[in-house]
Each structure stands twice: as structure tokens, then as C-alpha cells.
Amino acid sequence: MTEGEKLIPINIEDEMKSAYIDYSMSVIVSRALPDVRDGLKPVHRRVLFGMYELGVFSNRSYKKSARIVGEVLGKFHPHGDSSVYDAMVRMAQPWSLRYMLVDGQGNYGSVDGDPPAAMRYTEARLQKISDELLADLDKETVDFQFNFDDTLQEPTVLPTKIPTLLVNGASGIAVGMATNMAPHNLTEVIDGTIAYIENRDIMIEELMQHIKAPDFPTGGTIYGYEGVKQAFETGRGRVVLRAKTNFEEVHGRDCIIVTEIPYQVNKAEMITKTAELVKDGKLDGIAEIRDESDRKGMRIVYVLKMDAVPNVVLNKLFKYTQLQSSFSVNNIALVNGRPEQLNLKDLIHHFVEHRHEVVIRRAEYDLRKAQERAHILEGYMKVIGTQDDLDRAIKIIRESATPEEARQGLIMAFGLSEIQARAILDLRLRTLTGLEIDKIRAEYDEIMSTINYLKDILANEELRMQIIKDELIEVRTKYGDDRRTDINYAGGDLNMEDLIPDEKVVLTISRLGYIKRTPLSEYRKQSRGGVGNRAATTRDEDFLEYMVVATNHQYMLFFTEKGKCFWMRVFEIPEGSKTSKGRAIQNLINIDPDDKVKAYIRTHDLMDEEYVNNHFVIMVTKNGIIKKTSLEAYSRPRANGINAITVREGDTLLEALLTDGKSQIMIASKYGKAIRFYDEKVRPMGRTASGVRGINLGDEADNEVVGMIVVSDMENETVLVVSEKGYGKRTSIEDYRETNRGGKGVTTLNITDKTGKLIAIESVTDEHDLMIINKSGVAIRTGLDEIRVMGRATQGVRLINLKNNDKIAAIAKVEVDNEVEENEEATTEDGEQLVENQVELNNGQPTEETTSEEDQSND
Numbered sequence: 001m002t003e004g005e006k007l008i009p010i011n012i013e014d015e016m017k018s019a020y021i022d023y024s025m026s027v028i029v030s031r032a033l034p035d036v037r038d039g040l041k042p043v044h045r046r047v048l049f050g051m052y053e054l055g056v057f058s059n060r061s062y063k064k065s066a067r068i069v070g071e072v073l074g075k076f077h078p079h080g081d082s083s084v085y086d087a088m089v090r091m092a093q094p095w096s097l098r099y100m101l102v103d104g105q106g107n108y109g110s111v112d113g114d115p116p117a118a119m120r121y122t123e124a125r126l127q128k129i130s131d132e133l134l135a136d137l138d139k140e141t142v143d144f145q146f147n148f149d150d151t152l153q154e155p156t157v158l159p160t161k162i163p164t165l166l167v168n169g170a171s172g173i174a175v176g177m178a179t180n181m182a183p184h185n186l187t188e189v190i191d192g193t194i195a196y197i198e199n200r201d202i203m204i205e206e207l208m209q210h211i212k213a214p215d216f217p218t219g220g221t222i223y224g225y226e227g228v229k230q231a232f233e234t235g236r237g238r239v240v241l242r243a244k245t246n247f248e249e250v251h252g253r254d255c256i257i258v259t260e261i262p263y264q265v266n267k268a269e270m271i272t273k274t275a276e277l278v279k280d281g282k283l284d285g286i287a288e289i290r291d292e293s294d295r296k297g298m299r300i301v302y303v304l305k306m307d308a309v310p311n312v313v314l315n316k317l318f319k320y321t322q323l324q325s326s327f328s329v330n331n332i333a334l335v336n337g338r339p340e341q342l343n344l345k346d347l348i349h350h351f352v353e354h355r356h357e358v359v360i361r362r363a364e365y366d367l368r369k370a371q372e373r374a375h376i377l378e379g380y381m382k383v384i385g386t387q388d389d390l391d392r393a394i395k396i397i398r399e400s401a402t403p404e405e406a407r408q409g410l411i412m413a414f415g416l417s418e419i420q421a422r423a424i425l426d427l428r429l430r431t432l433t434g435l436e437i438d439k440i441r442a443e444y445d446e447i448m449s450t451i452n453y454l455k456d457i458l459a460n461e462e463l464r465m466q467i468i469k470d471e472l473i474e475v476r477t478k479y480g481d482d483r484r485t486d487i488n489y490a491g492g493d494l495n496m497e498d499l500i501p502d503e504k505v506v507l508t509i510s511r512l513g514y515i516k517r518t519p520l521s522e523y524r525k526q527s528r529g530g531v532g533n534r535a536a537t538t539r540d541e542d543f544l545e546y547m548v549v550a551t552n553h554q555y556m557l558f559f560t561e562k563g564k565c566f567w568m569r570v571f572e573i574p575e576g577s578k579t580s581k582g583r584a585i586q587n588l589i590n591i592d593p594d595d596k597v598k599a600y601i602r603t604h605d606l607m608d609e610e611y612v613n614n615h616f617v618i619m620v621t622k623n624g625i626i627k628k629t630s631l632e633a634y635s636r637p638r639a640n641g642i643n644a645i646t647v648r649e650g651d652t653l654l655e656a657l658l659t660d661g662k663s664q665i666m667i668a669s670k671y672g673k674a675i676r677f678y679d680e681k682v683r684p685m686g687r688t689a690s691g692v693r694g695i696n697l698g699d700e701a702d703n704e705v706v707g708m709i710v711v712s713d714m715e716n717e718t719v720l721v722v723s724e725k726g727y728g729k730r731t732s733i734e735d736y737r738e739t740n741r742g743g744k745g746v747t748t749l750n751i752t753d754k755t756g757k758l759i760a761i762e763s764v765t766d767e768h769d770l771m772i773i774n775k776s777g778v779a780i781r782t783g784l785d786e787i788r789v790m791g792r793a794t795q796g797v798r799l800i801n802l803k804n805n806d807k808i809a810a811i812a813k814v815e816v817d818n819e820v821e822e823n824e825e826a827t828t829e830d831g832e833q834l835v836e837n838q839v840e841l842n843n844g845q846p847t848e849e850t851t852s853e854e855d856q857s858n859d
Contacts, residue, residue, distance in 0.1 A: 051124070096217065137155060676736040724807045
């Protein structure tokens with residue numbers, strides 16, 4: 001130990017505690033957490049201020065990144081150069097920041113995780129939007145502090161016009177805490193901020209009508225809304241993000257196309273890990289993965305195997321890969337130098353308070369400068385206001401030996417202040433002309449008007465708030481854009497009906513199972529005899545089978561032949577234009593590859609206890625088993641569906657219909673028998689039950705049920721039956737006597753070699769159309785008002801002329817809601833009408849063929 005030194009013993013525990021607290025606070029305040037006012041960490045603020053000092057604005061030429069980094073490093077940020085360059089690079093990456101603050105030129109990395117080029121190769125300048133963060137910085141609007149060596153001054157915060165913290169978010173790991181704030185849409189944030197300014201007591205739920213959810217730079221879809229709501233209300237929440245996908249057919253193979261991925265996901269790494277899962281057999285159904293992304297946009301192609309179901313594969317991708325990820329929101333920012341957790345309203349409140357202070361300080365600065373200028377102009381007008389005063393001033397100046405003597409002489413002669421006298425001595429000779437004197441008077445009048453306006457600003461808080469609103473609107477006009485991230489409200493557990501308008505839409509389902517929803521406004525009413533409008537473009541041999549008006553809050557139930565039931569809210573069904581094909585149902589629900597949808601039911605609110613307890617689902621199988629279950633049993637949706645009926649071996653579900661419990665049921669069999677009974681004869685049973693006998697199919701080994709109808713309107717509805725060789729008829733329901741379930745029924749069509757077996761039964765009115773599909777692929781559409789009602793004991797009329805031993809494969813009752821235009825026509829892919837009229841014999845007149853056979857009863 002040298003002379004003059006001494007040892008001071010200290011407790012190592014106290015020293016460690018003190019040193020660690022100092023280190024912690026330094027990290028929290030000076031490195032890791034953003035300021036709630038301008039939304040920036042010190043390094044980002046210093047980069048922007050360094051570029052401001054260098055003059056690399058958006059309208060100037062680029063400067064080398066190394067020059068900018070050196071400026072920031074040497075003057076304001078005494079840390080590693082990589083920390084400065086990395087921060088600047090991130091502000092120039094379109095996939096990192098929702099609104100970039102730096103305009104980079106050169107290689108700034110990629111969404112695949114490629115690193116940027118070295119700072120000596122790249123160039124940069126400020127983005128135009130950064131001007132709004134730095135505006136009025138020279139008007140003493142914010143406090144400045146000394147830099148690390150007390151030689152220069154830097155701002156403690158930027159006087160931003162933009163709510164940067166909400167708009168761009170932030171992330172950082174401090175000591176004992178971390179922050180992870182999501183970016184949002186500028187237009188929505190400004191709308192919400194204006195709403196807050198207009199009503200300081202606004203609720204967070206009301207703010208959410210403007211700021212709907214985070215808006216990530218990489219787009220994607222927010223899946224579920226509960227996490228968003230929690231984040232807005234508490235400052236913490238988990239937002240689930242999914243990639244944007246669609247299905248395409250490429251060279252005859254089904255493909256899943258990914259066009260946007262979740263935020264902060266490394267695309268190349270995601271593809272590599274997915275390929276490993278496929279190789280290990282954990283992800284089946286994928287034959288090939290291709291990255292076809294280019295400068296036009298992202299495109300990842302998952303080529304599926306021939307037997308793969310696209311929707312099933314997509315759900316597995318969401319489950320096992322980063323096509324679905326989560327963003328854990330943790331809104332912690334510095335408020336008056338202390339870290340606080342903030343909800344949506346808090347963030348807006350602190351920004352508005354900061355902006356309010358900036359407007360006040362700017363007005364005070366402008367007022368001071370205006371008053372100083374007015375004071376000088378008053379001095380000018382005292383001295384050069386008249387020719388005599390001007391001559392006297394010139395004489396004093398000429399006779400003075402020194403400038404100081406001249407200044408004192410002017411002060412004594414005209415009663416000027418020091419500042420005014422100095423300004424007079426600094427005047428140029430041209431200012432003494434008459435024209436310049438008029439300009440001085442005009443400038444003085446204008447400045448006095450400005451002074452009065454600035455005093456009004458400082459005296460009137462309402463006026464200051466209006467200025468903030470006007471500046472926000474100007475920013476929104478310049479930089480506002482549309483949302484990039486979609487919101488799937490139905491993906492979460494929260495009921496978001498209040499955020500989705502219950503508007504009327506048109507639901508269309510084609511024979512091959514393509515479904516879509518279209519705004520009702522796309523369908524205009526037409527009177528009969530109109531030429532019709534082009535309807536949906538469907539695949540060859542496909543047509544629209546079901547068209548009905550629904551509302552967004554209603555439900556669609558889908559029943560498969562294996563007895564499973566799936567749900568979809570109407571607003572979950574993909575929207576399509578009137579002429580679009582729609583999406584295949586099997587791509588929207590998790591249906592097994594060897595299963596298919598056999599029936600669909602539109603219902604009202606499944607949460608309405610009275611409605612679900614007073615309605616029933618009636619199901620029938622091919623072997624004649626019928627089952628009635630309360631709709632209440634189907635009121636708890638599950639993503640993977642539920643068992644609607646236990647289908648016995650060798651049997652399949654054929655039909656499912658909705659009834660109010662007071663309707664009549666009719667079941668028809670292949671050999672021309674039909675049975676009619678009230679659905680009260682079938683007792684309700686649970687979902688897992690297999691049902692009871694609805695009709696006795698007799699001794700024929702190949703006999704089976706061909707259809708079931710529910711009759712609720714005896715006056716207008718009639719029974720339509722069609723045979724495989726083109727015969728059909730309509731019969732009054734009263735012609736079928738009422739019996740108990742389980743009987744063989746009565747004859748509904750006299751089956752002969754000429755008619756062939758019965759293939760369908762439908763409940764129809766004159767308003768319906770009939771679509772007939774042949775096994776050869778021909779489809780014919782006719783109006784049912786052209787088929788007259790006739791007795792039960794007939795063979796009916798020939799509906800279609802079949803050639804070359806062709807047979808009818810199926811029929812479909814085409815339902816068109818009264819609110820939809822009346823002349824919708826089925827079209828092929830080329831938009832050509834399939835068939836205009838029915839094919840008829842005997843010069844266009846149907847031929848009635850009767851039989852003398854007696855009615856067959858329940859023997």
C-alpha cells in the first residue's frame with residue numbers, strides 16, 4: 001500500500017447489493033425499456049437524433065451507415081458499434097417495424113434470418129415519417145441532457161406527433177423484468193387517441209371499437225380475441241397468430257399456399273423444421289415443400305399427397321409448426337423514469353399528456369420569439385417611422401465616435417431598449433426606403449396577430465387539444481394505411497358477436513359441397529321474366545343446390561354419413577363474390593378423409609335456451625333407422641365435431657332435418673313405399689344412441705331408404721318422388737294415411753321395369769326448382785310448378801328422356817330464398833346456363849301413366 005492510501009473495510013454483501021441495484025437501474029432506465037412518451041429506447045432515440053444532427057433527412061442523399069454509426073457512437077452512445085448498427089438496421093426492416101423509421105439502401109437482411117451487410121457497405125437516411133418524431137425539436141419542446149462526457153447535449157425524449165409506442169411496439173429484457181409490446185395500425189391508433197381526447201372517461205371497450213387489435217408488419221391472422229382483450233385491459237395477454245393460407249390446385253395436386261407468416265418467425269428455419277417433421281413421420285400428408293417467395297411477395301407451397309385432406313394437413317401444420325405462434329404482450333414502459341405496466345388507455349393517456357406539454361412549450365417558445373421580434377419592430381418604427389425621426393437617427397450615428405456612443409445616443413433620443421438600439425445599428429441602408437418601412441409595419445401587424453393567437457393557446461386547454469387532434473389527423477392522412485393482420489374472432493373462446501354486425505347474407509352450397517357466403521346487397525331483386533344474373537361459377541357437373549338468406553350470427557350444422565356433426569357460425573364461412581365458386585366444405589371442417597357431408601341445417605342462436613329445447617334434429621339412415629335428438633345436445637360446439645348418431649355396421653346416415661316436434665315425418669324406400677307419421681311418435685334420445693326403426697324395409701335384400709322429409713305446411717307442400725328411369729310425380733300429403741313408425745308404408749310410386757327403383761323423395765312447393773342429375777353427367781333444371789299434383793296410384797310423368805340405358809343418379813330441390821333474386825341460374829365455369837327448361841315428350845306435354853294395382857298397405 002503506497003503512502004497516503006488506506007483500506008476501508010466494507011461488508012461484501014452490502015457492496016454487492018448496492019452495485020447490483022445500480023446496475024439494474026442503469027439497464028432498466030438507460031437501455032432495455034422504452035419511454036412511454038416517445039416509445040423509444042435510448043439507442044433508438046440517439047440513432048434518430050444523430051441522423052437529425054447529420055442532416056440525413058428523407059429528402060437528402062443517403063450516407064454510409066458507418067458514418068452514422070460513428071456519429072452516434074462518438075457523441076451519444078458509448079457502447080459497442082454493433083448495438084448501434086443493429087438498432088438502426090431493425091428500424092429499416094419492413095418485417096420488423098410496422099412503420100419503418102430509417103430508409104436503408106443495400107442489404108439489410110431478410111425474413112429468412114440472413115444478416116445485413118457490414119455497415120461500410122450499406123447506406124441510410126431518415127424515413128419521411130421520422131420527421132414527425134423530430135418535429136419542433138429545435139423549439140425547446142423537450143428537455144436536453146449532457147452526453148456521456150458532458151461536452152454535448154442530447155434530448156431526453158423526442159417531441160413525437162405519433163404514438164410510436166403503440167404504433168411500432170417494443171421489446172426488451174431488463175433485470176428482473178421484460179417488455180414485449182405489440183405494434184398497431186396507425187389509422188386505428190389515431191382514431192382511438194382522438195376518441196380519448198374527446199372523452200377522457202372513455203372505457204377500454206369503447207377504445208377497442210377504434211383500435212381493434214395489434215397489426216403486425218408481417219400480416220397474418222390473429223386467431224381468437226380473448227388474449228387481445230386481456231392485453232388491452234390489463235397490459236398482459238397472449239395473442240395467437242396464424243399464417244395466412246389458401247388452397248390451390250397445382251398440376252392436379254392439392255396445395256396449401258402460405259402468403260404471410262406470423263410476426264418474428266424465421267421463414268427458412270420454419271421450413272427446415274417442418275421438413276424434419278415430415279421426414280420423421282410426425283407430419284403426414286405432405287409430399288413436398290417449396291419456397292417460391294420473391295420480391296413480389298411471400299409464397300410457401302406445401303404440395304400434398306393424393307389422399308391427403310387439405311384442411312386436416314393445415315390444422316396439423318398449425319399445431320406442430322410456427323405457422324401458428326403466439327405473441328405474449330407485456331406492456332411495461334418508463335413513466336417518469338419508473339417502469340410501469342400499462343393498459344391501452346394508459347398508453348394513450350401518457351402520449352396525450354406528453355403531446356400536450358410539447359404544444360405548450362412550443363407555444364411558449366414561439367410566443368417568446370414573436371414578442372422579441374415585435375419588440376425589435378417597435379424600435380424600427382420609432383426610429384424610421386417618419387422622415388424627421390430617420391434624419392435625427394442618422395445624424396446621431398454619424399456624429400458618434402464609436403458604436404457604443406451611437407447606441408447610447410439612440411437610447412437617449414428615442415427611448416429605445418438595448419436590444420432595439422443594437423438592431424437599429426445593424427440595419428442595412430436598403431431598410432430605410434419607404435417600401436421597406438411598409439413591410440416592417442405589415443410584419444408587425446402579422447406578428448401581433450400571431451402573439452394574440454399564441455396567448456389564446458396558452459390560456460385555453462380546449463384549443464390546445466384541438467391542435468393535437470388536428471396534427472394527428474394530418475399524420476393519419478399522410479401515413480395512415482389499411483390493416484395487414486386479419487382478426488378471426490371465432491378462433492378464441494370469447495363470444496365476439498357484439499363486434500360482428502348481424503347482417504343478412506346469402507349462403508350457397510353446391511351439389512359437390514362448395515360453400516360461400518355473399519352479402520345480400522350483391523343480389524338485386526328481379527321481377528319474373530327477367531333475364532337473370534350470372535350466378536356462381538361451379539365445377540363441371542356441379543350446380544347450386546342450396547341458397548338461403550341467413551344472418552352472420554346464425555349457425556350451420558353439417559352431418560356426415562358416419563354420423564358426426566360439425567358446427568360453423570355463418571360469419572366463419574368464407575366470403576365470396578356472387579360469381580365465385582366458394583370453398584369445399586371438407587376444407588373448412590375436420591372431417592375424416594373417407595367421410596363426407598350428407599346434410600346441413602341452418603339454425604338460429606344455439607345459445608338461446610328456449611329455442612334449442614323446443615327444436616329437434618331428426619336423422620334417418622339407409623337401413624331405415626330413425627332418431628330424434630333435442631337441438632340442445634348440439635349447442636356446445638367442438639372444433640373436431642361430435643357424434644350425432646351411432647351408425648351401425650353396414651349402415652350410413654342419409655338425412656338430417658330440423659323439426660319443432662309437431663311436424664310430420666315421411667320416409668321413402670327404394671321399392672316405392674312411403675310411411676307418414678307424426679314426429680311425436682319418435683321419443684327423443686341422446687346423441688350416442690343409434691335410434692329406432694322408422695320404416696320396415698321388408699324382405700328385399702337390397703332395399704334401402706332413399707330419403708326423408710319433414711312436413712310442417714300441409715296446405716302448400718306436396719310430396720315429390722322420382723324413379724331412376726326418369727319418372728316422377730307430385731302427390732298431396734293427405735293421400736298418405738297416417739300410421740305408426742316401423743310399418744312398411746303405402747305405395748308412393750308404382751315400381752315397374754319401366755320406372756325403375758325409387759331414388760328420391762322431397763317436400764316441394766311451386767316455388768322450388770328441381771335439378772335432375774344423370775349418371776352420364778347431364779344436369780337438367782326445371783320449375784316444379786310445371787309438374788302437376790296427381791294421385792298416389794300412378795307412375796307419374798316422364799321428367800326426362802333418358803338415352804342409351806342412362807339412369808338418374810340423384811335429384812335436388814333447389815331452394816332459393818324469397819329475398820334472393822328469383823331468376824338465379826346455375827352456370828358452368830364459363831358462365832353458360834346448364835339448362836333452361838325441362839326435356840319433355842309428346843310435343844312438350846308430360847304423359848300421365850296410371851296403374852290399376854291396389855294400394856299397398858302395412859301388410
